[in-house]
Amino acid sequence: MTHTLPAIPGTVLFDGQQARKGYALNKMCYSFNAARCREEFVRDEDAYCARFGLNAEQREAIRARNVLQLIAAGGNVYYLAKFAGILGLDVQDLGAQQTGMSKDEFKAMLLAYAH
Amino acid sequence: MTHTLPAIPGTVLFDGQQARKGYALNKMCYSFNAARCREEFVRDEDAYCARFGLNAEQREAIRARNVLQLIAAGGNVYYLAKFAGILGLDVQDLGAQQTGMSKDEFKAMLLAYAH
Amino acid sequence: MANIVGGIATSHVPAIGRAIARNLQEDAYWKPFFDGYKPVQGWLEQARPDVVVVFYNDHGLNFFLDKMPTFSIGAAPEYRNADEGWGIPEVPPFSGDQDLSWHLIDRLIDDEFDVTTCQEMLVDHAFTLPMALCWPDQKWPVKVVPVCINTVQFPLPSAARCWKLGEAVGRAVRSWQSDARVMVLGTGGLSHQLDGERAGFINKDFDLQFMESLIHDPKWATQFSIHELVEKAGTQGVELLMWLATRAALGEQVREVHRNYHIPISNTASGLMVMEPTA
Amino acid sequence: MANIVGGIATSHVPAIGRAIARNLQEDAYWKPFFDGYKPVQGWLEQARPDVVVVFYNDHGLNFFLDKMPTFSIGAAPEYRNADEGWGIPEVPPFSGDQDLSWHLIDRLIDDEFDVTTCQEMLVDHAFTLPMALCWPDQKWPVKVVPVCINTVQFPLPSAARCWKLGEAVGRAVRSWQSDARVMVLGTGGLSHQLDGERAGFINKDFDLQFMESLIHDPKWATQFSIHELVEKAGTQGVELLMWLATRAALGEQVREVHRNYHIPISNTASGLMVMEPTA
Ligand SMILES: [Fe+3]
Ligand SMILES: [Fe+3]
Numbered sequence: 001m002t003h004t005l006p007a008i009p010g011t012v013l014f015d016g017q018q019a020r021k022g023y024a025l026n027k028m029c030y031s032f033n034a035a036r037c038r039e040e041f042v043r044d045e046d047a048y049c050a051r052f053g054l055n056a057e058q059r060e061a062i063r064a065r066n067v068l069q070l071i072a073a074g075g076n077v078y079y080l081a082k083f084a085g086i087l088g089l090d091v092q093d094l095g096a097q098q099t100g101m102s103k104d105e106f107k108a109m110l111l112a113y114a115h
Numbered sequence: 116m117t118h119t120l121p122a123i124p125g126t127v128l129f130d131g132q133q134a135r136k137g138y139a140l141n142k143m144c145y146s147f148n149a150a151r152c153r154e155e156f157v158r159d160e161d162a163y164c165a166r167f168g169l170n171a172e173q174r175e176a177i178r179a180r181n182v183l184q185l186i187a188a189g190g191n192v193y194y195l196a197k198f199a200g201i202l203g204l205d206v207q208d209l210g211a212q213q214t215g216m217s218k219d220e221f222k223a224m225l226l227a228y229a230h
Numbered sequence: 231m232a233n234i235v236g237g238i239a240t241s242h243v244p245a246i247g248r249a250i251a252r253n254l255q256e257d258a259y260w261k262p263f264f265d266g267y268k269p270v271q272g273w274l275e276q277a278r279p280d281v282v283v284v285f286y287n288d289h290g291l292n293f294f295l296d297k298m299p300t301f302s303i304g305a306a307p308e309y310r311n312a313d314e315g316w317g318i319p320e321v322p323p324f325s326g327d328q329d330l331s332w333h334l335i336d337r338l339i340d341d342e343f344d345v346t347t348c349q350e351m352l353v354d355h356a357f358t359l360p361m362a363l364c365w366p367d368q369k370w371p372v373k374v375v376p377v378c379i380n381t382v383q384f385p386l387p388s389a390a391r392c393w394k395l396g397e398a399v400g401r402a403v404r405s406w407q408s409d410a411r412v413m414v415l416g417t418g419g420l421s422h423q424l425d426g427e428r429a430g431f432i433n434k435d436f437d438l439q440f441m442e443s444l445i446h447d448p449k450w451a452t453q454f455s456i457h458e459l460v461e462k463a464g465t466q467g468v469e470l471l472m473w474l475a476t477r478a479a480l481g482e483q484v485r486e487v488h489r490n491y492h493i494p495i496s497n498t499a500s501g502l503m504v505m506e507p508t509a
Numbered sequence: 510m511a512n513i514v515g516g517i518a519t520s521h522v523p524a525i526g527r528a529i530a531r532n533l534q535e536d537a538y539w540k541p542f543f544d545g546y547k548p549v550q551g552w553l554e555q556a557r558p559d560v561v562v563v564f565y566n567d568h569g570l571n572f573f574l575d576k577m578p579t580f581s582i583g584a585a586p587e588y589r590n591a592d593e594g595w596g597i598p599e600v601p602p603f604s605g606d607q608d609l610s611w612h613l614i615d616r617l618i619d620d621e622f623d624v625t626t627c628q629e630m631l632v633d634h635a636f637t638l639p640m641a642l643c644w645p646d647q648k649w650p651v652k653v654v655p656v657c658i659n660t661v662q663f664p665l666p667s668a669a670r671c672w673k674l675g676e677a678v679g680r681a682v683r684s685w686q687s688d689a690r691v692m693v694l695g696t697g698g699l700s701h702q703l704d705g706e707r708a709g710f711i712n713k714d715f716d717l718q719f720m721e722s723l724i725h726d727p728k729w730a731t732q733f734s735i736h737e738l739v740e741k742a743g744t745q746g747v748e749l750l751m752w753l754a755t756r757a758a759l760g761e762q763v764r765e766v767h768r769n770y771h772i773p774i775s776n777t778a779s780g781l782m783v784m785e786p787t788a
Contacts, residue, residue: 005736013663013739014662015662016663038594078661083594085596091776094703094708
């Protein structure tokens, strides 16, 4: 049972607990596979979030474009990546944001692993 | 491997071979879970069958309302039951049709199993 | 740890829904069938389950051939019925027990069952009608966890595999940190066949032997391949897999509380058993 | 009986698709990565596979949490890509080998793997990009069978279970009555993590040890729990499950044909191996 194991620092496992919490948020992000849905979201973000029944924490995390908040609200990174797509962010932008680095610093950290 | 076993008389197992053959037909019948789709079918049967890409054998079996033909064309009884629903037929009507009995004869046969 | 208070195995047939809607419980055709459930309702009053794990098979409402799971487990907050294509009367929604759902999912994956998890799930007559036979007022006093076994598309999981699934579900329930009283419900069978020139096939001898086996030799049916089970019980009679999983969940030994068998309801030989674990 | 000509294990990263679309193969950042595939293309010319069984993980294109399978197998006539939410360039469709799909499904259910069968299935970058790395002209000379392993939602199947799945797929392929030359492709990993404060985590020592283990001690990684694998390889590094299944399908012993390892591509430590069965 995942949740009784020692936590891995800086890591939230997307287990049943997270999946329950994040269902509405992830369902919305899953819809972004369709270009039409991405456009609808951009056109009226409030209405789109309301349609999927996001709770206040999830709505605020979407508003803030904040990945750590989105994860805390039950978001799964695979679905969140589709939200990031709307914002034109790649996984290095997301990494920089979550680690509090600039993108260049984040990239330099990755490069350093080569040695 | 199902298909190399001795056949059970009067019985077609819905295995991979049938599932491949019947995909379009079963997909159409699955759509009949929605009342709106049942209405569309009734309104324009040809157009509805064409939209799901039924082949000639499947189209003819639907036209004939013939259960054995539908099964031969890859139909699965669970999905076909939804087509039967449109026609107002219950499983005893289907049983009578497939066995070449009247419905009363079919019911009498079932009752006789009690003894 | 949670306690398994007992198991019910019963047939399901869409026609039961129509009979309920039309209040035909006292009708001559239906009375021997509905009367079989009165002792069940009495037993439920003293068994007082809080949660029901339901082994059933979907008939093409929630699953299509684009994504057809062998074993699927509901993990939704709520489960609703839908009309299934023939405008069946709907029943009130069921509350899911998500704690138990996820506990089962965690334990089953750990036990190498490759389940599909469903956080949204429509439940069909195979789920709703047995519930309505147990609680005719349809004010469900229990939460539910649906466990669906594929009987639509071959290859089906073998009887032996379904037995093991039931055993694993039983173990998981008994290891659940909860004081809930858990019931197991298995719905399907007994012998019947809807499709083909053999439509209307029923095998009373086999059914009676199968029911008897659940008490005294519960793994008896696991000796048969799916092909043999279809031959003996009909293409839909193979739904007895749900009975096997239910029986397996109850553990080594059971006491028979109630049994009924009646031919026919619609095209089906209708069976009913209530069992309590004794060991 | 069909013959397994070899296996390729490789990382997949959406950025590879953008690099291909922009023709960046000779760019300084990308060259060490793309150069790793030239020997693979040479090997493929002499291995001449007819069919590829692809172990990959869906990233939320074909599966959502309403119906999330542990193991799913494609049985479609054709598989297409879609834009996945960020307008990735699409590749030409892939022809499915439905005969092999159903043979695998029959054998795996028989071996008590509870697979979900998919007669329609979108395949995402984890499937399409490794194919495009193998065949850069994207004129696929092979038919395909996708085998998808859940890495989206915990509990994931254990490394040991994925190993057994790979073994069973290997057995099934070798028992397939066909003279086809079958290749196995596993895509995912190696160490990386996209989410959380630990985003950007890479573990070179572990990756190198894992790659080495596939040749000399292939079940080495099955000693670890999923939790341990996430700790060592990152939340997405756990995709190495695909490598394990691929290696298991190849049988007892393999010869290493080619290996490449490069840090980083995007956030990922990129690995590549080509192996041929020798026993
Ligand atoms: Fe049924
Ligand atoms: Fe990935």
